[in-house]
Amino acid sequence: MKAGIVEYRVPYADTDQMGFVYYGNYLTYFERSRNELMRTWGFTYKELEAMGVGMPVIEANVKYHAPAKYDDLLTIRGVLTELHGVRAKVSCTVMRGDVLIAEGWTMHVFIDLATGRPVRIPQKILDTFQASPEG
Amino acid sequence: MKAGIVEYRVPYADTDQMGFVYYGNYLTYFERSRNELMRTWGFTYKELEAMGVGMPVIEANVKYHAPAKYDDLLTIRGVLTELHGVRAKVSCTVMRGDVLIAEGWTMHVFIDLATGRPVRIPQKILDTFQASPEG
Amino acid sequence: MKAGIVEYRVPYADTDQMGFVYYGNYLTYFERSRNELMRTWGFTYKELEAMGVGMPVIEANVKYHAPAKYDDLLTIRGVLTELHGVRAKVSCTVMRGDVLIAEGWTMHVFIDLATGRPVRIPQKILDTFQASPEG
């Protein structure tokens, strides 16, 4: 299955006084992998928005396994794990080498940006997903 | 049951180009209510840390019901909904007037800050929770 | 002179591993006081945008005098210190009680949001400023 993969160096900005990456920052990390995931499909979220379609998050979940620290080089990986009706789920992991730092998922709903209402998944995305062996 | 309640005015900083509060920021909003929740118990998270105990988040979940926007005045409310063994769960809501914007929870584990290992819940917190009618 | 004043409790999210508020966060603190400053004028930045006018920042400066820490209750204060041509300057201070934590300023240019081009300062803002004894 196609994956969106990002290498990310942790800045001081992301740490908190416990010396670890603040827990809320992982949702931005997940987003970074989703952006690359879409790029592997041959288009970008920006292009999706230009088509009048958005994919806001309706639910997010993160499990924190081990702390990440300043200057760590992390690998963030996202894969599409569900796609039906008007929804898509992307599952993500954050690793430092072989160490699992965090994992989680985001559930998205496709909406018409003009009306804010749910819309069917664009055919371009369906085609991409169905072409995937595990899709 | 005691609740930690914060009024919060959304700055431009928290919005994204969709015009809504970025989804990761809600985890900071939840934290703001947890800080006030502990204050209602008669001590602060800072004092807990001074006792050598931390409460890192091991899992977080957020459901997004309606978008919050720039300059919205939000009410963030957190309550302790589980406390057993070495764990505590805090459930939070974010409201704009009567509108539910987001809800979710964080699961925490009590740790010894010197060793990083789980520790029993400090008696001070147990007492506070058991004194609560719904605790 | 009218001032925009905000009380702000520092969350864990704003700290870094040195145990202090990360230096970039002060620009968000400044923004919080600017939002309140405009409110003292009888309208909001949101209403300005609805009039088709924006005030993007073209330069920012911060001097860091003393560290702010987790759970500090800060007072952020912003005042309009220049207003001429298409520009406005807002000067801000961040205090913890009597201790000066940081001070700085932002220079803004009034733009037409439709074209992105500089525009004359809306009369509503000029009137507000000129009505001020020190304006």
Added chain:
Amino acid sequence: MKAGIVEYRVPYADTDQMGFVYYGNYLTYFERSRNELMRTWGFTYKELEAMGVGMPVIEANVKYHAPAKYDDLLTIRGVLTELHGVRAKVSCTVMRGDVLIAEGWTMHVFIDLATGRPVRIPQKILDTFQASPEG
């Protein structure tokens, strides 16, 4: 002169409702280039801290020339432009291709992390700087 250079893809998280990168985020961008700058010297800020020395920012300045947008691939570049007494200045630029997005600088003071007091610049850093043709 040695430069710290980072390629950075703008996430949705960094944008605001005007559709541009929020102005405070540039201070994190600058930090990313400073981290790489130190790495070009053969050590890291983390190692400096392990030596008991910190380099907190005492002043920062940013000039915003053009907006950066979601999914832009930015090049952030930082160089050491002053080093004397207990201070160091790092000047940074943020470019999108040939377009200058923002430029600015941060002034740092070397401190003993144990006492918080200013200390002379570590010889390791002086050597590095003096070895540079423009240093």
